[in-house]
Amino acid sequence: MxxxxxxxxxxxxxxxxxxxxxxxxxxxxxxxxxxxxxxxxxxxxxxxxxxxxxWDIHRAVAVGASAVGLLGLLLGRRAGGRWRALTAVAGGMLFQHSLSGFSPLSELLRALGVxxxxxxxxxxxxxxxxxxxxxxxxxxxxxxxxxxxxxxxxxxx
Structure with a gap:
């Protein structure tokens, strides 16, 4: 096969x-x-x-990037503004995945078998x-x- x-x-x-x-x-x-x-x-x-x-890869990427983005916002509110960069990174990965169908996060998830x-x-x-x-x-x-x-x-x- x-x-x-x-x-x-x-x-x-x-x-x-x-x-x-x-x-x-x-x-x-x-x-x-x-x-x-x-x-x-x-x-x-x-x-x-x-x-x-x-869950397929697209759903996992969307949920994962959203969770990282929210985490960045929450940490930024508590621990200072530099954590908000995490939100920008998550948004960038989600944007890249939406345009090209692939991102660093999807590479990690694929390696995990998603x-x-x-x-x-x-x-x-x-x-x-x-x-x-x-x-x-x-x-x-x-x-x-x-x-x-x-x-x-x-x-x-």
Missing amino acids: ESWNQTSSDTVRAHTPLVVNRRIDEHVERCVRYMAEQGDRAEMTRYLARLERE RTRREIDLEKFAIKALRGDFERIPMEGGPMARANAALVAAQSS
């Missing part, structure tokens, strides 16, 4: 080191393979609910395909063949 997520034109993936993208893709592959091996529809449904609640919405959706579609929500996934073949077919179907969605 080497090339299933290579066609993404996501700017976050494009700015993320290859080793981090591979680690995230391998996590998705392991989860999809596990679900294919188990074949438990109820477990798949519970896992899909968890994926629905997962995924793009597209990456999360690919995993969701693959699990849904395994669960039988789509007709394209053959039921014959082993779990690895079904996992590969699910990842390919998710990529083309």
Whole structure:
């Protein structure tokens, strides 16, 4: 399953080191393979609910930068004006991320494993395909063949 997520034109993936993208893709592959091996529809449904609640990189950056900005304002009010520079830095990172799709904060979050919405959706579609929500996934073949077919179907969605 080497090339299933290579066609993404996501700017976050494009700015993320290859080793981090591979680690995230391998996590998705392991989860999809596990679900294919188990074949438990109820477990798949519970896992899909968890994926629905997962924060994507853009949400994490927005919340993180906002929290740092508020912290800068609060510390600036208590400990002096120089802490307000933290607010400016947070605003700058949020501005950069909004324009380019990437910032130093998103680089840190990616290294911690925070995924793009597209990456999360690919995993969701693959699990849904395994669960039988789509007709394209053959039921014959082993779990690895079904996992590969699910990842390919998710990529083309």
